[in-house]
Amino acid sequence: MALLIKNGIVYDPLNNINGEVMDIMIDGNKIVSSINESKAQVIDASNKIVMAGGVDLHSHIVGPKVNSGRILRVEDHYKDLVAKTRFTRSGSGYSIPSTFVTGYRYAIMGYTTVCEPANPPLKMIAVHDELNDIPMIDKTSFILFGNNWIVMEYLKEGKIKECAAFIAWVLKRMKGYVIKIVDPGCEEEWKWGNDIEGLDKEVNNFGITPKEIIRGLCEVNKLLSLPHPIHVHTNMLGTPGNYRITIETMDCVKNIANNNQPLIHMTHVQFHSYGGSNWASLSSATDEIADYVNKNKHVTIDMGQIIFTDTTTMTADGSFEYKLQKLTGERWVNSDVEVEESAGIVPIHYRRNNYVHAVMWAIGLELALLVNDPWRVFMTTDHPNGGPFTYYPKVISWLMSKKARERVLKRIPRMSRRRTNLEDIDREYNFYEIAIITRAGIAKILGLKNKGHLAPGADADIAIYDFNPKQYDPSRDYKEVVRAFSKAAYTIKDGEIVVKDGEIIKPVIGKTFWVESEISRDLESSIASSLNEKFRDYYTVSVDNYVVPKDYLYKPWPIQVKAKI
Amino acid sequence: MTLKVLLITGRSLRQGVGKEFGKSDEKYMESVSLCEISPKDLEAIGAKSGSNIRIKTQHGSVVVKAVSSESIKPGMIFIPYGPYANILLGGDTNSSGMPTFKGVYAEIEPAIEERVLTIKELVEQYYSR
Amino acid sequence: MVIYENVLCSVCGCLCDDIEVTVEENKIVKVRNACAMGTTKLLNYYKERNTKPLIKKDGKLIPTNLDEATSKVAEILVNAEYPLIYGWSLCSSEAIKVGIELAEEVGGVIDNQASVCHGPGIQALHNSGLPTCTLGEVKHRADLIIYWGCNPEDAHPRHLTRYTLSPKSKFIKDPKERKLVVIDVRNTITAKKANLFINIEQGADFELISALRAALKFEEIEEERVAGLAVEQIEEFAEMLRSCKFGVIFFGQGLTQSLGKSKNIEAAIALVKDLNDYTKFALIPIRGHYNVAGANEVTAWQTGFPFAVDFSKGYPWYNPGETTAVDILRRGESDAALIVGSDPLAHFPKEAADHLAKNPLAVIDPDISVTALAADVVIPSAFTGIEVSGTAYRMDRVGLLMKKVVDPPEGVLSDEEILRIILKKVRILKGVA
């Protein structure tokens, strides 16, 4: 069906459109350059903002760890129960919403694509079983490789091609999109209850260092021509003084870079930008981090903003969660996955009057405000680690309004203000930049050519927000920003109106996409045949039962790339 | 004579195999209509391994076959999960959803003259509307 | 003749995936690698089987067709004000998804066997968390394996050989490095294999754990004996726990069903947390049916709650003790029930099961169960993992895809298909189709 969005105020940074009043035309599930207007359904978007559908780079929405979090936090659901309606299923929300509610709440905010950032391959049947139940949005999964025995063994032996072939095999068979690295090497140590510090200590039994793992996987990523750089949650998350290891991580792959192309994405950098030497002396080190990012084009980052609320931390960084529960005395889930990864979960309540939490809050915003190039910093809360994704409108308002930030700053501890830079930063984002850090830039770094923009040929995933920049000033009227971005006037998914006035009017099923990097036949078959034995020795399941068949996905959507091997 | 014991119910391999033959199969019935008991207690009530005994709790009473077992401590009996054990168990879960399947006060006595009901007879006797 | 390799076994929570099944003319003639339960199921499942839907007329179950039977189930559910939909541990994840949608549509309560199995462990998780791992972690690292209140040699016959004592390990070169401890009230066949058998007093697990936690903190225990054991023995055991490289406790219904129930598991979790200050330790519930873990997973991601979900007010609500099947039945609160892949008349205390038989009752099951004998309508379904494929979750929550190796009898549909027909009929009756 044809759809005409008339007279919208369009922000489409990938096509250099900055607030022009124009029409967007849709035919079927694509944006087109012309339609038969007399047969099209018309949406009057005058005095409203039109953007491509939002894209979330990093949000823990499915997987065994997320679901353990759901089971852990029944009391969290009790305060946010969601009844069924004519169009929608029931569920529960707050920090770890049920699958249906997750899809609905994203769509209501105008988001149409979300990346689940941390799944161990062994649990991919579970992941896709669950992803199938997330309606409304397109989604994908990042696969954890940073502590994988087979990866570490190949890298130790210097078999980079074999390592790349193995990773291509996993991404294709298990239906994943990105090489995700969490606390490289250290999680293998944590599986013995040990800790290693620094990037240059060898992992016991494997004779390889975290730095070698990061560099090796960065090379692999290049060899496979993967659409997104390695996605790195580096070591020592959440530890005072960790900004040094963060810079060291970014710097360790610098000489692999060419053409100034990003080749490492550092995720939820808020948790990795701490100065000081203990919690009492914690300070912001965003000056150092932002300075490095500004000077080095091979790096992109996302914020990992925290929100003052009750939420749940969950990460493949199991050793961090062990330390966090010792610190807070909270409930603790740990879940180690054979051969591959670890994971942990601890509830947390970020409080405005807590010195540490207030510093963390400021750091997230500082990162977005001090990195000059919005194409290399993206908005996330590392949902639900920093806070539920439903707080994105609030984060947008903080970025757009110094006044909104000051309102919070006035109520945090004085010492937190002194140990951070936020008070002195005047920068305010405009809608063009907001469109970059919430969709255009993210689609670009994900290598999703049909997403994040509104030119003909793009997927017809569109958000329309009821905010008139001629009437309101986002700097002054930041509450209007929160209102408008919380409930999209319209969300259009694959050419259909699925949300109107902030309510779901049509439930749809989005695609699940993954990457298939085509490597040479010989290499592929030699790797595949070596796996039977490896699986017999290492796993408790056979290769046969490990892989996820394509038709297991409700709406499978492979993305092919050509490898260099 | 009558003896006071603690009743435990649980899985057994025979019951696990028996259920796979089907609930109407004799092997299933045989696997769940028995009670493991220590030789000492069996002697104390004057019964033999293989003879029928009656078990009573505050919730009900049922006849099953006694099986002498060295792995059971005196003062305790074991009945595999199944319709016979259920007659003897209460529905109070202490608000947990879980009834007390283990550690129920019971009395046992010989019932040489009595017959073990088939599962069909059991359902008809205990559950008919 | 076709030989299928790496078939999944649809009996217990081990979900062994290495079964070899030989099929001749749509019949399984040979089974390799499976345990006694698995072999028996695969070779006998089709015998004495009812393949016709049954409906009760004049007090007797008589054969009918699928259309009449499904209409009757839809009618029973739509007419109820508080229907109970129970079972699911012998169904695929795909069927469970339809079951949840059905429960939501009719405003009923959906519960699964975790309720009377590992539900207390899940309640403990709400209060305490759970340090755990997959079975492969145990295979490679565990030098101390504890079975507490469970007897895998009877209930999960391949557990020791596949996952704990005997499998090939990357780090443990000599199997003798592994120590096996069994804590039980009975000297079971598993206990007979143990390096150390702790014959505990019935119902005193919580006391033993309290004493162990005290001993780990080097606190003096002001008692001579706890849980039937000398305090010195407890202190020695605490030292054994503390000094292993990687320890794991598998717990079973000896903990979940004894005095204290969820509190026993909370205590065990606390013990394992304490132990992680000294070494690496994990806790794994040893789940019974092949997809009881999956029933919890799917229900949790769709509703936020793992079992016992009450949709009567349009949104999901959960509280074991309130919304669990046995409690609802004992209080006499449900007014109809649909049982799928379960046999509560064989497994619930009579006091609870009685109420099921008093109200309209429908059963979907491949077998004629004890419950089916008392039902108003019975619909036979295909065997998942033999006649139809589907997803199941191992006791450590690893999802696996079960294969189909033979065709179901003519006219016999999967649980999922039957439930979809019922859901459609419910929507027509409610006028929302």
Place this chain on the structure above:
Amino acid sequence: MAEIILTLKHSLKVPLDASIISPDNFAGKSINEISSLKLWRGNKQITLGEVFDIKGEAGSNANETVITINGDLSKARRIGKGMSNGKIVINGSAGLYLGEDIRGGVITVNGDVGSWAGVGAKGGLIEIMGNAGDFLASSYRGARSGMEGGMIIVHGNAANEVGGWMKNGTIKIMGNAGIFVGANMQGGSILVSNDCGVRAGAGMRGGRIVILGYIPSILPSFRIEEIRASVKVNGDKISGPFYLFNGDFAEGGKGNLFINVTKNPHLKRYEQYIP
């Protein structure tokens, strides 16, 4: 004081969510308005008037309103939810969550109550003339915060886990209590006038539990401190002598367990450990 009288019309077959029955919700409303208040019976939404005969009148505000309910309400849940003032009298038994989140006022039940009575209580008085179920004045699952204030009196027996995660306030059980009295308790006082089950105070980190009758055993993670002549509960002095145990030190706790010496001769062996 104005009184509203609700009389059950038919016996309840399925659960009734009676959370709207509270002085706060009735105050200032006419009989007609009260009759047409909506509530859930199973999966059906009905009006209060369909379930109860309603007579009398409500006060203009909660503290002037008394609600009397007659009938077997053991399937009615959440009566008096969140009430802040006024009075509810139930002539019969009540179901689950009686007085959930009560903040003030008085609930009297001339009968038994189901589990989770007084869960989340922050104030007020609940008096139960019969027996109480499990989790009396305890916490919601996963929430780790039990009763925060007020008083709950049970004249009969209470089942398991009385006062779990309790923070403040007073619970008095005049009869017997089940196992796990005051589990994970953090503050406040629990008095059991008669016997109680095992594992009293398991996981407690603070607060006091006073047992006047027999207790089969004390957890091994408690330590005897001394013998006290008397103890105060909510300002009332209760004479002993009492063994004072401290624990649960598995949780590094500073809770106090007072056990009547004369009713528990089997605990005499602990006296050798008194420092």
